[in-house]
Each structure stands twice: as C-alpha cells, then as structure tokens.
Amino acid sequence: METILSIDNLNKKYGNIQALKNVSFEIKKGNVYGILGPNGSGKSTTLGIILNVVNKTSGSFMWFEGKTDTHHALKKVGAIIERPNFYPYMTAEENLKLVCDIKGIHYDKVMEKLEVVGLLERKDSQFQTFSLGMKQRLAIASALLNDPEILILDEPTNGLDPQGIRQIRDIIKYIASLGTTILLASHLLDEVEKVCTHVVVLQKGEILYSGSVHEIMANEGFFELQSDNNSELKTLLQNHAAIDTIDEEDGKLYVFLKSPLEAAELNRYLFQNNISLQHLVKRKHSLEEQFLHLTNHK
Numbered sequence: 001m002e003t004i005l006s007i008d009n010l011n012k013k014y015g016n017i018q019a020l021k022n023v024s025f026e027i028k029k030g031n032v033y034g035i036l037g038p039n040g041s042g043k044s045t046t047l048g049i050i051l052n053v054v055n056k057t058s059g060s061f062m063w064f065e066g067k068t069d070t071h072h073a074l075k076k077v078g079a080i081i082e083r084p085n086f087y088p089y090m091t092a093e094e095n096l097k098l099v100c101d102i103k104g105i106h107y108d109k110v111m112e113k114l115e116v117v118g119l120l121e122r123k124d125s126q127f128q129t130f131s132l133g134m135k136q137r138l139a140i141a142s143a144l145l146n147d148p149e150i151l152i153l154d155e156p157t158n159g160l161d162p163q164g165i166r167q168i169r170d171i172i173k174y175i176a177s178l179g180t181t182i183l184l185a186s187h188l189l190d191e192v193e194k195v196c197t198h199v200v201v202l203q204k205g206e207i208l209y210s211g212s213v214h215e216i217m218a219n220e221g222f223f224e225l226q227s228d229n230n231s232e233l234k235t236l237l238q239n240h241a242a243i244d245t246i247d248e249e250d251g252k253l254y255v256f257l258k259s260p261l262e263a264a265e266l267n268r269y270l271f272q273n274n275i276s277l278q279h280l281v282k283r284k285h286s287l288e289e290q291f292l293h294l295t296n297h298k
C-alpha cells in the first residue's frame, strides 16, 4: 500500500515546552487516521509541522515516499487547520470560484464539491447566512477543490450542534469511501471511534498507541469481577500469568489481560483457590476504556 506520509522521530520545543517527543507514524493511502489526545497534547503542532506552517525542532517527515519535495507535495494536500476565511456577502458558489481562481482550478469542480458536502441547494446563499456546520462543510468543499490525495482536518466538529456533528462525520466517511485518505485531529474519543480506521493516541506530545482502531478494540479485553473478599481475589489475580493490571472501582475489580484468558478458565482457577464470584463479565474495550487504561498506566 502506498505511503502518503511518514513521520520519523519528530520533536518540537516551544522554548522549554516539549510539545512533541519522538513522534513517528505512517499514513497509508485509503485509510482514515485520527490523532487523538486531550487539549495541549500536540495534535495541532503535528499538523502544523507536516503542513510546513510550524518549524520542527528535530526529526523528519516525508510526503509521498519522497517523490516530490514538500512544497510540491502540499499541492496534493487539502487542509483545514483554522477557521476558514470566506467573504460573508458572497455566495457559496462565488466563494469557491474565487478559490479556484487563486489555485488555478477549473470551475467544474465547484458544483461537484458542493454536492459532496450537501450544499448544492444552498450554492446561491450568501456565506453569512450559513450555520456553523454549513460553514465547515463549505470549508471542506474548498479543501477538496483540487482533488487532494489527503484531506487534513483539525477538530472538524468543534462547536457544532449534534446534527451538525453527524453531518460532518457522515461527509468525512463519504469522502473516505471515494478513496481520499484522511487525517483528522480530535480530542473526542467517539469521533475517532466512529470515523477513523486508524488512531494515533497522543499524550503530552508522546505517542501512547498507534495502530488500527479495530486492533485497539480487539485485543485481549478485560474482566469485571466481584467477590465477598475482593482483596484476596486481587492477590490471586496478581499471581496469574495472563493478567496485566487490576483497577478497583465501586467494589468491582477491572482486570486487564496481557494474554488470552477465557471466563471459564479464570472462574475455575479462582474456584480452585476457594474464591467464588458474585459477578463475572468479560468485556472488550471500547476505545474510551482503552484510552483511559493507556493514559492511567503510563
């Protein structure tokens, strides 16, 4: 699979703030990547560096397997990293035509991209009459005008109402289904879970996890357990080779695995050691649980 972008050991310091620390990951054609992390974790800095608007401190990144230099490569990238500037009194169509003029793109693209983002019927409305969600959709249409290989979005649903959020997510998925690679930054777990195929989890500028969303969900999973004697239960569990870490909350033990372990097998082990359980559930992680687990045990 073609590599769109490879990032190798990127570091960024703003004075003595280390915003990125040894960040490395690859973007392959056709996937939807989410950079997930709380505010201040380095998402925008990462996007700024690869788009050449923020200087890196060290490390490297390479677009399109190094076939062209960054300046030319960026012509094949569509990005929205800050609130776009459109002219308020001009219509959606006029605003996009202006972008075509600036970038030397044929006007044919205007209708095509307005349709992708569901704004064809509103092409004659002035930009100032648009809702925030519509403004964001117009920005996406604008970023798509040159048929980019990859679309980059920073917090694409920030500030939108639930309907607006839903529309933007559906549009992103639709654009991906047409074959465009996507990289988005988000602090919202459910956004990444719903929209992305791959995730890079950032915390304080460091990668905690990078891989497919499917894999992060499909690892060994965890048990919820409860017995009359949780402290004895905990001691027994700590001695089991398949068990990684144990959290206790509201009288339940949350037992994370490092290798496969079936519920029946665990139950047998505990029963043989004179523990009978009141509660046993085996669950797979949601991305949120995984994320919290990753960030708590770092």
Ligand code: ADP
Binding pocket: 014, 017, 018, 019, 037, 038, 039, 040, 041, 042, 043, 044, 045, 046
């Ligand atoms: P995110 O996009 O995940 O919210 P940022 O990349 O914006 O994170 O910020 C990462 C860190 O770098 C934060 O500690 C932030 O305060 C700091 N930072 C970002 N931009 C600047 C800047 N221009 N000057 C100084 N510090 C900055």
